[in-house]
Amino acid sequence: MPKHIAIIMDGNNRWARRSLLPSLSGHRAAINTVREVVKHCRELKIPYLTLFAFSSENWKRPEAEVSGLMQLLLGLLKKEAEKLVRNDIRLKIIGDCAALSPQIQAAITYCEELTSGCRGMTLMVAINYGGQWDITQACRNLARMVVANQLDPDHIQPRDVEEQLASGDAPPVDLMIRTSGEKRISNFLLWQCAYAEFFFCNTLWPDFTVRDLDLAIEDFRGRERRFGRS
Template identity: 60%
Template sequence: MTTLKNSLQLDTTSVPEHIAIIMDGNNRWAQSRLLPKLSGHRAATEAVREVIRHCRERGIGYLTLFAFSRENWNRPPEEVKGLMSLLYHSLRQETKKLLKYDIRLRVIGDLSRLSDEIQSSIKEAEQKTLDCNSMELCVAVNYGGKWDIVRACKKLAVELKEGGITPDEIDEERIEKELSTAGMPPVDLLIRTSGEQRISNFLLWQCAYSEFYFTSTLWPDFKAADLDKALLIYQKRERRFGKTSEQLSN
């Protein structure tokens, strides 16, 4: 009933262009069921599929998922190994579905630390979906917002040193072109599951004016109805971008 109610209230002409999600709570989901941690990560893949499908149906142009942070390497080795294996097999299995639904894949982050096998699978999936244009799915792996900004600055520093640009040419737009999300719009709505209320070094630049939505729902339990609820709350907010309410109403 809640699903239908939220669906009927949504303004389908005013959805976010870009949604980013911190998929949190897999371990707690598994622990609450007395299951191994990896079972939570496996269960999370179905939530990923459902959210991707629903975002496409809702007309969301860009969806970015935080799959693995740079800090996640500090987790137990067996868990990291399991996550990498899950990533590899997901890439191999899901590419056909992305092609079927005309979804382009982009993977961002420092991929150099990943195995050659995973890097090859990423390149293959990105290449196969290059011409898809119904939606862009961006997956952040070994990613950090600070890393992204530092990387962009280093690239600009090299170009500056070589005389390709002048200091006056470095502005926000120029920096954005060097970020791993180059060509994508800023994040309109950031969702984090599991009840945690922080952004954990995710898309720091890109979330400068994002609306935040925090839910206690654990990621494996996150359904299309939960996404609709987030969209409904987003549509009720007033995005002012530094202006007053009076200015926006005029």
């Protein structure tokens, strides 16, 4: 079984257009899929699940859509925290949270602290996240350590970079899933996906089911992972 699954939850807007609904309806419908996928991963004892909720490029979307997404996020953080605790799920938000509203930042802090003692599964949600940003901020942290004479630049190893990434102590991604038929990773977990297996499906995220997740895991388990070996 994969120890770390990452999902690019794509297709909410297309789902809404197909249903002749405003774009925010697609994002609302996506919430139910998130709940079911998180629940199923917990039942399968998947240690780490990372969901791409909002990229650093998504600020370019229409202002009304971005504002609506942020309101949905704030509501979810307030509503789901105690449910995560009951299911022994630790929440970790990765991304540049400084750009988020003070209300959302406060809700993130509350949820992360409330769930900090949970050990059943770690749910990482990427908000205002980009893989290039992640690697850049890791390099900045290492540079500060070099300047402070805490680190010899000639002895920097990949594990030193990994420790400074937003994902922290999470293991590398084993299985990356993207919905909606797109076949790219869109600046998501670039370092962490170095040896990930990719699974692309045509299903729009609001229509994605636990059966789809099982199919992706089944496909993953049938692959031979050589990590560069012949």
